[in-house]
Amino acid sequence: GSDDSGSSGGEGTSDVTIGIVELNLSNPFFGTLQKATEAAATAKGWKTMKAEAKVPGDSATQVTAIENMIANKVKAIVLDPANPTALNPVVKKARDQGILVITVNATLTPIEGADATFATDNTAAGKLIGQWAKASAPANPRIAMLDFDLSDGPAGGRHNGFLEGYGIKDGDPSIAGSALTKGTVETGQSAMENLLSAHPDINVVYTINEPVARGANTALKNKGLADKATVVSVDGACSGVQDVKDGIIGATAMQFPSKMGELAVDAIGKYLADGTKPQSGLNDSGTVLITDKPVDGLESQTSEWGLQNCWGEK
Amino acid sequence: MTDLILQARGLTKHYGHVVAMDNCDFDLRAGEILAVIGDNGAGKSTLIKALTGAVIPDSGEILVKGEPVHFRSPLDARRAGIETVYQELGVATALDITQNLYLGREQRRKGLLGTVFRKLDKPAMRQGSARQMADLGIRVQSIRQKVDTLSGGQRQAVAVARVAAWATSVVIMDEPTAALGVRETNQVLQLIERVRENGLPVVLISHNMPNVWQVADRIHIHRLGRRIAVVEPGSTTMEEAVAVMTGAKQPEALA
Amino acid sequence: MTDLILQARGLTKHYGHVVAMDNCDFDLRAGEILAVIGDNGAGKSTLIKALTGAVIPDSGEILVKGEPVHFRSPLDARRAGIETVYQELGVATALDITQNLYLGREQRRKGLLGTVFRKLDKPAMRQGSARQMADLGIRVQSIRQKVDTLSGGQRQAVAVARVAAWATSVVIMDEPTAALGVRETNQVLQLIERVRENGLPVVLISHNMPNVWQVADRIHIHRLGRRIAVVEPGSTTMEEAVAVMTGAKQPEALA
Amino acid sequence: MGSAELLGREVTKLDDAVLLDKEDRAGPLRAALSSQIAGPLAALVLAVVIFSATTDSFLNPGNLSLIAQQSVVVGTLALGQTLVILTAGIDLSNGAIMVLASVVIGNLATDGNVLGALLAGLAVCLVLGLLNGVLVAQFSLPPFIVTLGVLSVLTAAARLYTDSQSYPITSEFLTALNGGPAFGGVTITYGVMLWIGLTAILGYALTQTAWGVRVYAVGDNPRAAALTGIKVKRVLLSVYLTAAVVYAFAAWQALGRTPTADPSGYSTANLDSITAVVIGGTSLFGGRGGVVGTLIGALIVTVLANGLTQAGIDSLYQQVGTGILVVIAVAVDHFVRTRQTR
């Protein structure tokens, strides 16, 4: 809509700068989200200021980054909050100065703290793979939970969602054991190895994300148990979908980081052009179950479809 | 027996298979200057450390004025009135001369500043330490020099000055003049005599025989981890004592 | 002039506002034992450090056999054949006696083990160091003791033994006998004379005047950061020299 | 030969300085400047000059006051860290102690008794400081491992305590440190004042009291300190406890900065505080340094982050830039310091 600012050199929005505040970029998910946002903004001829939390939960760095962006007079901020409440005051400060703040991926509490939110429902994602696992699990399930720091919002959501979808609670006897990973291949592998040493009968593995799933698979393979256990995960990165295709992962819940960023930038564009604020509250960017072994009553897509719609490097 | 201020009986200290003290005895009388002489590695410093709580002996007992004591740290000995210059000096090289001299006994300002705010009286301490260093005949270019910038002799003087400044009951000095010049050494010997005149006994470890014969009342000869003889400078010559100390002569030969 | 092995002209060193060397000269002749005497803090050690690359002087020049040199580190001096015992000893206390004695000059095994695998010849080095310590008359209970468990004298002996073992051109010793006993001190003095007999000049810093007069050929008197006189023990008495050294007498008075 | 002769007659060219040396004449401020903090200060000034020259937005009062505000939490932690490092220790648990204290405060404050909550937070810090102190002082265990172990325990404990939830802080009292007098767009927050005040108090304690001298002595050479009769263990314990009190203030600061008590926040604050201390010129080997340098060090770290953001550098390149600039900062410090002692 606001294309008068393009190459035609109109002064209107050619020197627009927006801020992009992400979570720690060591996770490719957030990297993808940041890049999609930036690409969309650049396409509109805007400049960007970018910052990231150093580690999960690092809201202090985000607060500092937003303060710096306010000082630098950005027009809007796309924020992936590390904590639902810690950023409220600084976001308010930004909005008071007329800066449009849109949260992506996660939400503030209350959600009205931001002008709009484009996010993924991680609980729903967990629930999908929980239901799928329940439906395709063997008779006497032995579950391993490979978690990530549960104080992290998405991690907690996925964990709880999985249990809900599976129809059990924390402490259920069918859970053989749980271990904390750092969301990486290597920590996933070590955690799985240790659990397998104690419980060689594990046959369902919940993983916080696809790198952990890959590590878990290596551990299973090393023990010759890869065929006996079903691994489920969340993310929908291309490498993860490929793993679904290769049978390493049974099912994964795909999310759409690029979409969130693009939607956010569109909303900013509209606001800058004519002052229309986006619809406040949660705009779900969607979750899709990817599996090549669909189960009844659960909508899913194949890995073929997944490979066409996935994010990250193919 | 009350004239024995500091005694030790049967002190033993092993480090692994190294024997540093081997059933060692020690006696210090009131008001005397007792010299301790012995070969390098004979165990003199270990004895001093054991007497002052810096080393815990494996066995044996230590008595102060006839009462058994169990020093667990140098502070315990200091509380019993024993002041010591250790051979390794025990100075904090990152601190300056004044801070070292007053370490553990800092002076505070008069009045509120001192009692409530616990502010140090730096000018007074600086004056005091300049005076103490001067009393030892030691020239330093700034009383604020950190000890690790001092010359060997200046550094030793800091350790000696500290003890001189705080002595109350027994003074022990482990080779206090090793790094000192001629004049400064005489100054320290005079200091030792002054301390005795004030009624405090002094233990002086030294390898400098003329110095020892100059000031000592009695001489404790140490060899292979134990006391093998006690002699008096008046009745024994330096040569005889050195012969015993180095093992060239048996202690019995001394009469 | 080739008979001057080591010379310095106009050396100066300031530390902030502390003057450690003040336009200082120095001359060492071939085959002589040169003693350097001076008050504590006079700047003797600083001079030695400047001569051996351990301190970089602010100005002035150093000549070895008439050639100007610029030592940037002790290693440079060592390469020029100058071996030094520093007053602060320069021993690595976490290493044992043998490791210290051979530090920087380790012996390797014969054959493949030594050339390819670069394996140290520990037994040989251990024997060598036991012999060197013994030559100095120093008794240690185990040649494997770490230096920080040694007595003060033993530690000093390690530093002296090292130099004795490796001397090739000039030997410099900064108070090598300060912590040593009577017998051990004599042993070191004999060592110094042996070195001279082998044709190497020796610089000896000492506060022990009898020792100095016993072995020195010439005596460099240091005061307030500079050389104020050079005397010979034959023609000057200890008392005169000490008077000049402490400032009680003007150097001109010496004739 | 009495003192008169020494200080008078004998004292010629070389010695005009025993009592009234140059430092005295130049005044204590100048002395301090010239010695300890000149290095960090030079690095800070350099960083400010560079960012002022390369960006439009860096050098304005609002941004500068912002930098001070952004420094307070890690800056306050770094003050406690300085004490520990001066004793040749290291505290990897300080961030975790602060976080646990802040979630305890956040939890208890939900009942409305904010003062009680704040005191409970202080108690948490003291207990944990005592734990660190006893393990380090009494059992002579290496501080690195002790505090690493405590860090691990506390990180989990904070999550267990909060069930991994964070508490929004609504109490005005608890977030009071974020307020303060404003002049135009510039707010000097009470938190910044508190930080400077703590620096002054600790600086005073370290340089003007006997306790401070002992802290330096213990850090420099614990064996020598023990020989002079200093109670090394007690000094160590006092340091860990004092640091704990400072961490309690840091927890309060944190609640002001981000009005949320979050069990997963500030997980890199320990390393950040150590960085501030080291850039501030305090030696990790103990016995050398001070809190004023640390204050400057913390500002340097914030200036780098702020300046790189103002310059519009990409976040990954920011990380590259921070790494390089931190090394340059200590290099400047080192250069200035060795020039002085030459």
Add this chain to the structure above:
Amino acid sequence: MGSAELLGREVTKLDDAVLLDKEDRAGPLRAALSSQIAGPLAALVLAVVIFSATTDSFLNPGNLSLIAQQSVVVGTLALGQTLVILTAGIDLSNGAIMVLASVVIGNLATDGNVLGALLAGLAVCLVLGLLNGVLVAQFSLPPFIVTLGVLSVLTAAARLYTDSQSYPITSEFLTALNGGPAFGGVTITYGVMLWIGLTAILGYALTQTAWGVRVYAVGDNPRAAALTGIKVKRVLLSVYLTAAVVYAFAAWQALGRTPTADPSGYSTANLDSITAVVIGGTSLFGGRGGVVGTLIGALIVTVLANGLTQAGIDSLYQQVGTGILVVIAVAVDHFVRTRQTR
């Protein structure tokens, strides 16, 4: 008084030990055992005994071989870390160096030239080791800050290089270290053998060569070492370069363990490796310790994680347990060591 008299006649009760002291008689193995590594070994044995008693699955050959496999990456890093710490340094960048090397290898190996890729990884490590070494040795900057800066730069660099993606490793050669002879369910991987081999080589270099003596001398007291004519800077540089070579082996180990080159992996490997070194009895102040202790230290760290999982402890409580047990491990080490020197 010649040596004969000293070693012979004079040498009575106290001196029967100058050359043939007890250590000699007991043999070098026993000597080593009794001195350096007794502490860590006691802690390891204690941990193994406890977990064997409290869980069914811990003490079986398969699990024990697993523990060895799980230790190799951090264990290999810790060997390099030991060298650095022996010189009173610290290397916070070792994990990042390894990660960058492994992603470079992973990227280049996609072309199929695995040997070339491996050599490129080695080159990466050497360049970075050189960088650390020059900054520490030549510019005398504090290793903590230097390696923290390098860590920051490399973490970002690895992500920029890979675009935050990880590379699956398919080359059999690159993952070869994960293979090895199997006996029943027990595999002794080549990686474990390499780890032990590296420990042996470095142990030899540290204790049997002149270089090793100099490393200890420099770490103990660089000033004294310089006075004895040791080229302190060159020794430091050689240590950082040797460590870099070891990190390259760690990168290869990592590719074998998890056949994926992941730019965001191993982010705590630096602290883990330091923990292993310190638990292994090496002093952070330099000059004391050795690589055999480090090997045991790395095993202890793995045993704790493995055993706590076997015991079915909840993940957060595992973190609590690890913290406590790590402190207990150094306490045991400390206790055993002080008993010896008493």
